Amino acid sequence: MKLHWSPRSPFVRKVMIVLHETGQLENVERVRTVVALATPPGDDILKDNPLGKIPALVLDDGSCLFDSRVICEYLDTQHSGPRLLPSEGADRITHLRWQAFGDGVTDIALLFRFEYLRDHADPALLEGFERKLRASLTALESEAAALAATPFGLGHISIACMLGQLDLRFAQSNWRLAAPRLADWYAGISQRPSLVATAAKDDAPPAAKDSTSLINFMQKS
Template identity: 35%
Template sequence: MLLIGSLASPYVRKVRIVLAEKKLDYRFQEDNPWAADTQLPQTNPLGKVPALVLDGKEVLYDSRVIVEYLDTLSPVGRLIPAGGRERAHVKTWEALADGVLDAGVAMRLEQTWAGRSDAQRCQAWVDRSLDKVQRGLDAMQAQAPGAQPFLTGQHLSLADIAVVTAVDWLAFRFPQQDWLQGRPALAALRERLAPRASFADTAPRL
């Protein structure tokens, strides 16, 4: 398998963590979708990362599709329950974390994208996106259980991976803001997973 993506992308990192946890072999090809010389549209017509190339031809894209596929490849460390309410619970956590990321990315692009001048930037849009991020983090804190080590029980799941990936990216891109102030459950989860090899080896970087 060939994974195409950016080392700074939280969506790519989520896939890389799953690959590590599932002990799956793959090659990594770095590509910045915002660069003028990006080759990504030749693989993913949407021009987004991550993209996972299977057997040199078939391509999967969207991190949610990719991680769900990867979880079926090995019985080692199942990260998504097979069905029922437990599966829906984990996927809802992932949707919430990805929604926080989507809003965070929108906020960052509005503030920094070189394709817009300062006069074209919209503070109201930044504020709206920030509000979504804060509400999402508040919901995570409120829903996080206090009496178990992980979000959905005694074992690591995709819920934990998605949430910590989102929190780490916010800290990476907006270090001036303390995203975990008043959110002790999220802080504890992040601290618990930080030393784990799959998380430590994939920390976001430029």
């Protein structure tokens, strides 16, 4: 299999964590693929994923899966160990919900940063993104105990990748001070070998504007 991959994509990181957790890492060739919202995608990614997004997983038969949720669920059917996504019942819905939550917050954070880095950012859009991020962090703080009590799975992976993206793109956000129970959970889960091995890294040149201090969760909305 071939994976269109980037070391700074939180959605690619989800797939990489699943590969580590399920022992399938050696089955996948990683292909460094650069995509950006403001840059036309290259022919290499468009050939496999007409949406021009990563991750995209090319299977041995030449077909391609895209969207991290689809890829992760597929990979979870290709191993003999414990499933990262329960097959049925309330536990499955819990992990699907957390996965949607983590992915949704990640989308907001990426759009927030993109808008901020534009030459003429829209203040109303920035305020809207910021309010959604604050509300989401507050909600996840209230679920920290449930996250800790639930066996590790896809929901945890998604939320952990989202928090890792906050550390990468909003390094001075103080989200840990605003959500101490969530921070304790994240500190523990971050020690898993799969998360250590896939820590997000930015291999791109620094942006002209720095977004690391864009938001401070300890300030009032």
